[in-house]
Amino acid sequence: MKNKENSNQSFPPQEQETPGYEGEMQPQPITIRDSYKGSEKLKGKVALITGGDSGIGRSVAVHFAREGADVAIVYLEEDEDARKTEEMVRKEGQMCLLLKGNIQDRDFCKECVEKTFYHYGKLNILVNNAAEQHPTDDVQKIDLDLMESTFKTNILAMFYLTQPALEKMNSGDTIINTTSITAYQGREALIDYSSTKGAIVSFTRALSQNLAEKNIRVNAVAPGPIWTPLIPATFTADKVKTFGKDTPLGRAGQPAECGPAYVFLASEDSSFITGQVIHINGGEGAGG
Numbered sequence: 243m244k245n246k247e248n249s250n251q252s253f254p255p256q257e258q259e260t261p262g263y264e265g266e267m268q269p270q271p272i273t274i275r276d277s278y279k280g281s282e283k284l285k286g287k288v289a290l291i292t293g294g295d296s297g298i299g300r301s302v303a304v305h306f307a308r309e310g311a312d313v314a315i316v317y318l319e320e321d322e323d324a325r326k327t328e329e330m331v332r333k334e335g336q337m338c339l340l341l342k343g344n345i346q347d348r349d350f351c352k353e354c355v356e357k358t359f360y361h362y363g364k365l366n367i368l369v370n371n372a373a374e375q376h377p378t379d380d381v382q383k384i385d386l387d388l389m390e391s392t393f394k395t396n397i398l399a400m401f402y403l404t405q406p407a408l409e410k411m412n413s414g415d416t417i418i419n420t421t422s423i424t425a426y427q428g429r430e431a432l433i434d435y436s437s438t439k440g441a442i443v444s445f446t447r448a449l450s451q452n453l454a455e456k457n458i459r460v461n462a463v464a465p466g467p468i469w470t471p472l473i474p475a476t477f478t479a480d481k482v483k484t485f486g487k488d489t490p491l492g493r494a495g496q497p498a499e500c501g502p503a504y505v506f507l508a509s510e511d512s513s514f515i516t517g518q519v520i521h522i523n524g525g526e527g528a529g530g
Contacts, residue, residue, distance in 0.1 A: 252487065253469070253494075255479035261374065262471025264296035264323045271297065271469045272496040273330065274304045280334075283509040285310030288362040290354065292316040292345055292403065293372030295324040297470030298420065301497035302369055302504045303327055307334035309505055314339035314358040316372065323471075337362075345372055346394040351402035355410060365410040367508045370400040370442075371420040375435040375476050389434040396438035400445060413457040418507050419446050421519060423466040426528040439464075443519060450517030459516040461507045466523025467494045490525030 254268050264271060289306050293299035294315025303313045304327070313331055315338065317324045324340050331338035339361050343350040359365050374395045376388045400419060407417070424432055425439035442462060450460035467473075467486035473494075474482050486494025503520045506512050521528045 252483050253485055255483045256474045257477075257479050257482070260376075260475045261318055261320065262296070262473075262475030263320055264300070264471050265326065267469075267471060267474060272498040273301045274308065274501060275498050278305070278308065278498075278502070280308035280310065283309040283505060283511065284367070287311040287366040287508070288313070288358065288364050289367035289369060289508070290314045290316070290358045290365060290403075290407065291369040291371060292399070293420075294369075295320050295327050297472065298465060298468060298497050298500045299369070299371045300327045300330070301501035302371065303338070304330045304334065305501035305505050306367070306508065307331040307336040307338070309509070310336070311367070311508075312337040312339075312362055314341055314354070314361065316341045316343070316345060316354050318342070318344060318372075320471075345399040345402065346391070348402045351399060352406045355403065355406040359410045365407060366412075366415045368403060368407045368411070368417045369420070369504060369508075370403060370417070372396075372399065373420065373422075373435075373438075373472070375432055375472065377431040377476055378433070379431050381433055384434060392434050393438055396435070397441045397445065400442065404449070408453075408458070411458055415458050416508050417449070417453075417458065417460045418504055419460070419462040421446070421462045421464045423464055423521065423523045423526060423528050425464060427526070446519065447517045454516060459507075459512070461512070461515060461517065462519045463500060463503050463507070464519050464521045464523070464528065465495065465500055466521075466526050468500060468522075469494045469496055486524065489523065493524065495522060495524055 295317035424436035
């Protein structure tokens with residue numbers, strides 16, 4: 243049964259060019275609740291967050307900052323969104339380093355790690371969050387160049403970032419990967435995207451076992467429909483209008499409803515958790 247209070251939620255029809263810009267979205271996504279009280283769970287920590295300029299990445303950056311962490315955010319080209327995130331992080335009393343570039347580039351990924359470590363003198367948390375998607379209803383019409391781009395951004399870049407990051411990380415540090423409900427349910431119009439997200443689940447589980455002896459924990463978050471720039475940038479206006487209404491809770495989620503899960507996985511509160519996935523999807527079934 244749908245949540246009656248929220249079942250009539252709809253967004254104004256809207257579309258954007260990829261990669262999407264949070265500043266143009268209506269209504270604006272909720273990054274962090276005013277009621278969220280930080281308690282220094284990440285005091286003194288440094289986090290590197292890909293896709294940190296908007297959406298879930300921005301929420302993670304601001305939640306981390308409220309918990310006492312300094313952050314570096316990687317973004318493709320959305321300067322205005324990135325500066326807004328920087329402003330929000332600094333408002334929390336923490337530092338924010340902006341790193342602009344394409345994570346499909348191995349050298350750029352290594353540079354991000356090096357710049358973060360040089361700037362802050364440490365790296366404790368890596369959040370592999372950036373992603374792209376290109377809906378196509380017919381598998382035979384999938385643009386193979388876009389498919390390769392999706393794999394490079396969504397899963398290969400995690401290798402490009404994780405390898406140099408591990409050279410800077412120590413016992414007790416953490417890696418958090420953003421996968422998706424599509425890894426578990428699939429989506430007929432997101433075959434390549436769903437495939438990358440399934441790969442991220444396997445990457446998370448295998449890497450967690452590989453790094454367990456070093457006491458570096460690796461976990462993931464699997465969001466369902468969350469109101470981020472990826473939505474108006476990749477779906478038609480009609481689909482945006484009803485986005486998230488088919489969940490048991492009858493609505494899409496907000497980035498603010500994801501950020502605390504990343505805080506949990508980055509902090510000592512989850513010290514005996516590794517190789518696991520937290521599902522934030524409004525009640526949809528996601529076995530495994």
